Amino acid sequence: MREFDQRTATAADAATAIGTSVGRIVKSLVFMAGEQPILVLASGPNRVDVDKVGRIVGRRITRANADQVREVTGFAIGGVPPVGHPRALATYVDQDLLQYDKVWAAAGTPNAVFCIEPRDLVRITGGVVDDVAQAAPR
Numbered sequence: 001m002r003e004f005d006q007r008t009a010t011a012a013d014a015a016t017a018i019g020t021s022v023g024r025i026v027k028s029l030v031f032m033a034g035e036q037p038i039l040v041l042a043s044g045p046n047r048v049d050v051d052k053v054g055r056i057v058g059r060r061i062t063r064a065n066a067d068q069v070r071e072v073t074g075f076a077i078g079g080v081p082p083v084g085h086p087r088a089l090a091t092y093v094d095q096d097l098l099q100y101d102k103v104w105a106a107a108g109t110p111n112a113v114f115c116i117e118p119r120d121l122v123r124i125t126g127g128v129v130d131d132v133a134q135a136a137p138r
Contacts, residue, residue, distance in 0.1 A: 001107045001114045009078030009110035011044030018104055018113065026097060026105035026121065028080040030064040030072055030089075033057045037064060037072040039089040041082050041105075041121065043096040046133035053092060053132050078110040082125050093118075093127035 008014035011025040018025075025044035030037055031053065038057060040048050050061040069077050073085045082091070082105050097103050097118045105121070107114045122129055 001112055003109075003112045005111070007078070007110050008106070008113050014104060014106075014113055015044060020104065023096065024100050024103045026082060026103050028073075028082045028106055030069045030080065031061045032064050032068065033059040033061055033090075037068065037089055039073075039082070039085075039091040039125070040094070040132055041091060041097065041125065041127060042094040042132060043103075046094055046096060048094075048132055049134040052130075052134075056092060056128070056130050056132070057090070075106075075108055076110070079106050079108050079112070081106050081108050081114075082121060084108065088126070091125040091127035092132055093122050093125070093129045094132050095129050096133060097121070098129065 004017045008017050011022050014025045015022045022044035027042045029040045054061040073080050104113045
């Protein structure tokens with residue numbers, strides 16, 4: 001784990017602090033599938049396509065609000081790690097993260113991160129790897 005004096009709450013901030021590309025930053029995002037919270041781990045520059053995730057999950061997806069995120073994960077937005085939550089969350093992992101040898105994820109505060117191999121991230125979260133990103137504009 002590494003802590004920084006500056007915030008690492010956004011993918012761009014984290015990449016700058018670490019000295020890496022934004023693509024290597026893992027965004028831990030909580031969504032609601034009806035009343036069921038789910039976690040999506042997305043590559044830094046990618047926006048999550050809620051329609052794609054909805055098809056994967058089989059339910060309509062909405063973004064969780066800040067209170068729901070804290071209740072479900074125990075952490076505030078900007079510091080949500082991919083693991084260590086009070087209860088297990090169904091987790092979906094952006095396939096784009098697997099192109100890297102190492103990625104960086106939040107470690108519970110808006111200025112702490114940890115490094116991990118993407119395959120280990122999938123293993124420890126029990127995540128399902130899939131295409132969860134919006135298509136790039138043409």
